[in-house]
Amino acid sequence: METINTRRTIRKYTTQPVSDELLNRLLAEASHTQTMGNLQLYSVVITKNDAQKAALAPAHFNQPMVKNASVVLTICADFRRTTIWCENRKAEPGYNNFLSFINAATDALLFTQTFCNLAEEEGLGLCFLGTTVYMPKMIIDVLKLPKLVMPIATLTVGWPDETPELSDRLDVSAFVHQETYHDYTPQDIDKHYAKKESLEENKHFVTINNKETLAQIFTDIRYTKRDNEAMSTGMLEALRQQGFLE
């Protein structure tokens, strides 16, 4: 899995389609990922149809990858299939609650990441769309997701048509704690974020946005308190609508 060290998010794809054979093989292999009680609490909705891609796009802020990728995968936390199985087998399911959502979301995300690692090893390019949890109700409507199914991740998948720069990452010492959590002093923060803050592209980003610091790009533009609070409400409403908060 040497590809992990040179991986980058790919947003531009060639017109070559991703074959069903390859897609199915990667999905089957990814399903070997560990899962709660071997229940595989996830489902994957595959979008290839142009009209469906266009319908999904607004939920992802119309990022062009959604329409341009060969395949869009929406991975869902799914306790519905298991619940129907129970109902058909004289068993009384109790999975319409928050913990069960977390269990299913965990299964879905672990499965998703193995799929990513396998697909990237195969030479495919991927973009993970964090927007999936921003306006989940739009996605629920387009994909006709029933109760106990909640979209949790989206991948656009295709053959790469770009080679962007590698992204920087924090040093391991920035996110690892020995035995207990050791809180960050201002000096720790200076040390861990020095590299990121000194990158030319980040300095440029601060300048063109008329900001004083890189952190302000995140708090004032990309992930604002106001947006986060509104989307928290929307996400909780969607969880209630899908039956996970009963």
Next chain:
Amino acid sequence: METINTRRTIRKYTTQPVSDELLNRLLAEASHTQTMGNLQLYSVVITKNDAQKAALAPAHFNQPMVKNASVVLTICADFRRTTIWCENRKAEPGYNNFLSFINAATDALLFTQTFCNLAEEEGLGLCFLGTTVYMPKMIIDVLKLPKLVMPIATLTVGWPDETPELSDRLDVSAFVHQETYHDYTPQDIDKHYAKKESLEENKHFVTINNKETLAQIFTDIRYTKRDNEAMSTGMLEALRQQGFLE
């Protein structure tokens, strides 16, 4: 990454320790996983100390792997480091909300799974402890996790001392939906679950527990409605305590 097709959860380990060099390399490589805004919204608490392992064990129902593994990793959704960075950079963070928890949990789980894929390729044996979200407040206390840090996954890591049977998995057709979600008929359920229900070990499990169906093992014993509801309350209390529901 051919190991994915023969992976199994490993609960018994040799006494050979996992070296710091290997552990740090795998953590560094895993950090190339995609992350929201390149913020890496996770932290990893490493437990090697026997007293700390013993303190963590009850939160994981005293499963023996916690004490016997060379290393225990608790991976946390972490918006604290980013929040402190913002506070030190004249930026006003707004990450004490539910969406931000989901964002950080997503980052943490994707990172966790790449770590698993890499570690298994290296020959290490892992057990993913789903119990992490059952009694999170115990883990928060033992690891001294501050606000905006929430435990989300635990891995016990060591060199394998067993080769259990491979687990069965559902066929891809059981969890994949084309274009929209197609709900499951009783016939679909029969087809998708036939293999699992016919396995000798599962039939044996039903018999010794005096149950009528395999599904009842899950609803009546392993993951009951009553436990799920109690643990949902506990998880939401922990999220509130950690400052993610403000």
